[in-house]
Amino acid sequence: MSKKMVMFRSPDDVLDFVKKVEKYPYDMDMKRGRYIVDAKSLLGLMNLGFEQEIELKVYHDECEDLWKDIEKYVAA
Secondary structure, three states, X not given: OEEEEEOOOOHHHHHHHHHHHOOXXXXXXXXXXXXXXXXXXXXXXXXXXXXXXXXXXXXXXXXXXXXXXXXXXXXX
């Protein structure tokens, strides 16, 4: 498992993110506070909000290709 913090600035960011992560067979969850949603769920991610750091957990060890694909959403 690996995890990073990500941030979305607008609904368009969430839509683009979901399109990218749907290509990968890994199970992924996102967590903010006590809320946990599937990282491939557009409506679930919209409910987590914008301009806030959200934890992304990927339940797979070899996922460097995924991190490169979504690097613009990874929080600094």
